[in-house]
Amino acid sequence: MDPRIAWFQPEQLGPANSAWMNIWETTQGLGSLSNHNIHGSANGVPDAVTSSSETRMQGTINPKGDNEIEHKFDLLETNINQHPAGRGSSGPWVVGGTAFASWRERERECGLGNRRRRDNRASTFGFNRSLLSIGSNSAVDDAGCRGVGYTGTPWKTRNYSAGILGLHEEIQDFYAYMSPRPEEERMRREVVERIERVIKDLWPTADVQVFGSFSTGLYLPTSDIDLVVFGKFREGDSLPLWRLEEALRKHKVVEENSVKVLDKATVPIIKLTDSLTEVKVDISFNMKNAVKAAALIKDYKKKYPVLPYLVLVLKQFLLQRDMNEVFTGGISSYCLFLIAVSFLQLHSREDACSPNANTGVLLIEFFELYGRHFNYLKTGIRIKDGGCYLSKDEVQKSMLDGYRPSLLYIEDPLQQGNDVGRSSYGAMQVKQVFDYAYMVLSHAVSPIAKYYPNNHSESILGRIIRVTQEVAEYRDWITMKWADLSLNSLTLNGNDVTLLVEPQQTYECNNNLSEEGAESPSSSSPPPSSPSSSSSSSSPQSSSASSSDAVGAL
Known part of the structure; x- marks a missing residue:
């Protein structure tokens, strides 16, 4: 079972499963042998890593075909995880008075500490080990965290109807739980304001606009913020990027090692992480289509009321599998x-487009279409003028210099000739996870599912989607630090309504706050995260994909 795609389902858990996992890890060199190599080596990658990796290759992977790429990827991740420099710090993070050392230690013990996990709070890589530990120890730990027994389905607070109707009800609850909270919006606006002040100091006449998921309201708790700076910059001049990068460092707005200047990309971009909140931010220059894309998304949200529900579920589905970034082979939010x-x-x-449509049916049919039936080799996608499918043979006739349509060809409705999916080199891996999700969900809502053990108490959506404990605790931290500040300007979710509070009322409210509740967000430690593995230099692969990220972020 690929740990990036799937985890054990409830009916598969038990003593036999746990014993089999221990046997499998031992034979694959991922169990006690790997842990021994990690703790026993001080410098470099242990020699045993090579031998264990070679053992995995013998007789298990066909050296030809698509499986070779998948095997090399697994081998690379194994070496990264086993290298001492690839592991996170063992020191505790203290967030809002809660220590996260015990949770990090559990990650290392369960084999969860890896590069993808550290870069992505929502990643469910290695979630199987957490599931196996739930049955043996479900108590809350001494640090006050949610505990080893955290199941990853915080949106499920009630029992649902049987079958497909229950899945529809659960998607509604998932959407309500994952939708942006007022305090999360307030925190992100503060991040934008800090960066905008730095930009205005450099270029007073510059215009800074927000686009992407933060603009459309379709962002997850760990989503990026996308900014575009409009000004009189010479085309092809990379100097503004470096000046802004230097200014951001000088004002200590960003984490020291988080800034990347991708000046060689088709669309130059700055990637950074805010030092106070650890929110990731992408900054581009003079990208007019970025703002137009946000307007297009808002129009389709109004036309198809079920669209936000599908998109939020699908974004979380890809995010936790590290398939939401173009530079890792996945598909961008705009593409999705x-x-x-x-x-x-x-x-x-x-x-299907009515507000009362069954979102459970639509989600399964979406996975069925793009996981099983869609012909990626011969068919392209167009949404302009009501939408249609395109023959790639016909598309190629209009392309210049012998170019061919990409595997996932999606015509950009805002820019003629632009293929939105051209950089998604891992489109077949995305197809694979869609197919897996279709298989799991279709079985879970079938009549035979009523015979599954604990069927009424288990989450159907949780078979393919989980919210990690790290994300849940990060949201708790945001709520604790920004909820009181949001009283002055409470924006109702989905409506442009602002609650105005008189200054005298604000003063009285602040006087009634406890000492802890009145603490400034910046006075506490930042939310839990591991040290960033990024550097200030950009890789060629990141540069080639950043243009799609800049325009294509939701």
Whole structure:
């Protein structure tokens, strides 16, 4: 079982499963042998890593075909995880008075500490080990964390109907739980304001605009903030990027090692992490289509009321599998949004677009279409003018210099000739996880599912989606530090309504706050995260993909 794609389902857990996992890890060189190498080596990658990796190669992977790429990726991750420099710090993080050392220690013991995990709070890589530990120890730990027994389905607070109707009800609850909270919006606006002040100091006449998921309201708790700076910059001049990078460091707005200047990309971009909140931010220059894309998304949200529910579930589904970034082979949020729109445009039933449509049915049918039936080799996607499918042979005739349509060809509705999916080199891996999700969900809502053990108490959506404990605690930290500050300007979710509070009322409210509740967000330690492995230099792979990220972020 690929740990990046799947985890054990509830009916598969038990003593036999635990014993089999121990046997499998021993034979694969990922169990006690790997842990011994990690703790017993001080410098470099241990020699035993090579031998254990060679053992994995013998007789298990066909040296030809697509499996070779998958095997090399697994081998690379194994070496990264086993290298001493690739492991996170063992020191505790203290966030809002809660120590995270015990949770980090459990990650290392369970084999969860890896590069992808540290870069992505939402990653469920290695989630199987957490599931196996739930049955043996479900108590809350001494640090006050949610405990080893945290199941990863915090949105499930009630029992649902049986079958497909229950999945629909659960998607509604998932959307309500994952939708941005007022305090999360307030925190992100503060991040934007800090960066905007630095930009205005450099270029007083510059115009800073927000686009992407923060603009459309379709962002997850750990999503990036996308900014575009409009000004009189010479085309092809990379000097503004470096000046802004230097200014951000000088004002200590960013984490020291988090800034990347991708000046060689088709669309130059700055990637950074805010020092106070650890929110990731992407900054581009003079990207007019970025703002137009946000407006396009808002229009389709109004046209298809079920679209936000599908998109938020699908974004979380790809995010936790590290398939939401173009530079890792995944598909961008903009790309995901376009294929979701195409799915609804060309759906056979007219009621699929109504507000009362069953989102459970639509989600399964989405996975079925793009996981099993869609012909990626011969077919492209167009959403303009009502939407249609395109023959790639016909598309190629209009392309210059012998170029061919990409495997995931999606025509950009805002820029003629632009293929949104051209940089998604791992489109077949995305297809694979869609197919897996279709298989799991279709079985979970079938009549035979009523015979599964604890069927009524288990989450159907939780079979393919989990919210990690790290994300849940990060949201708790945000709520604790920004909830009181949001009283002055409470924006209702999904509506442009602002609650105005008189200054005298604000003064009285602040006087009634406890000493802990009145603490400034910046006075506490930042939310839990591991040291960033990024550097200030950009890799060629990141540079080639950043243009799609800049325009294509939701």
